[in-house]
Amino acid sequence: MKVALNTQIFLGAVFGVALGMGFAKLGPDAAVSKQGIYFCSLLSNLFMDLLKMVLVPLVFTSIAVGVAKLRMHGQLHRVWLSTLGFFVVSMALAIMLGVAAANLFEPGKGLNLDLFNNASPNFAAKQMSFEQFVASFLHGLFVNPFAALAQANILAIVMFALLLGIALVVGGDRYRNILLLLQEGLELMLRLVGWIMRLAPFGIMALLAQLLATQNLALLSSLAEFVAVVIGTTLLHGLVVLPMLLLLIAKVSPLKFFLGAREALITAFATSSSSATLPVTLRCVEQHLHVKPGIAGFVVPLGATVNMDGTALYEAAAALFVANLAGIELDLAQQLIVCFTTMIAAIGAPGIPSAGMVTMMMVLQSVGLPTEAIAILLPIDRLLDTVRTMVNVEGDMVGSLVVQRLSER
């Protein structure tokens, strides 16, 4: 009997969770757990390495070919505008949701953590180090393409591929061989992705087993309220807000969407990396959700690096949580600064595990919140990262359907 890949992946995820809980119950020092976790780490690394292996050539060919095709159909302008418009609007909605939930539930209020006992006196509305961030972000956009390719610097690869795609079309027929080469390169990469996906059920099982076996549950329960608010609100965004946008703008049934998007969503959950999931996302969007390759090849890789709804929501909520922990009241103006910086921070975060934690520093600094708070957030981050990465990837897929619809008009 041939079981569909989707079902295999789902079973792998369930089995992985059960296995991880088993290891956790036995304790990390038990021989079985040690062996099991070691074996899982081999398997999950293999899966992640394979995905990362195809990532760079895939992003590069997909964007260059995507742009070239859009230009040919005279759609580039519209696709650009609707893509950026959708990214900004969906991230703004996510941030508003995060801020509203944090104001409503006030997680962390009254929770007295030693770390912050000295923080409040130092509090002053500090000048943002935001300028530095913007400067380094802009500086990182255009890089020697060979260095960018070698270092898997995705944002710089995206920028170079965009320009190359435009040049290919402006140059027209003269460059048809190079365009053909890139097109065939893209097809080859997608073929490799198809092979790698056969390993996905095992890779996902191993990733989830490892995650559950190594969680610090005691710490988690002391921050349970915050964790619940973040996960609840992120799911609200993923299950209500994004599907509404999908239904209202793209006129696609959410049920159909989730059925087609399953593989990518589970992979995002297990890998906590939009970039590593990208090959799977692209496959789902083109093959199951029937987005035209030109549009998918442009929106999805760009989205994987800049469009992060889950990260935006998390960072906004976490900043207010830290303020509560430190007993600091943020006024409306300061909350607006948090929202704005969060948007930039989410755009700037690369699609790798816990990237949001790094750019979180900038959000805290923007209103002078104690950056030591990272020490509290870090141990629970791996767990929260699963859900937010899933919603990040969902946003990219919804985006490609919305953009397809808008550019048809």
Ligand code: ASP
């Ligand atoms: N892990 C997230 C992603 O890859 C980024 C983050 O840390 O928020 O989309």
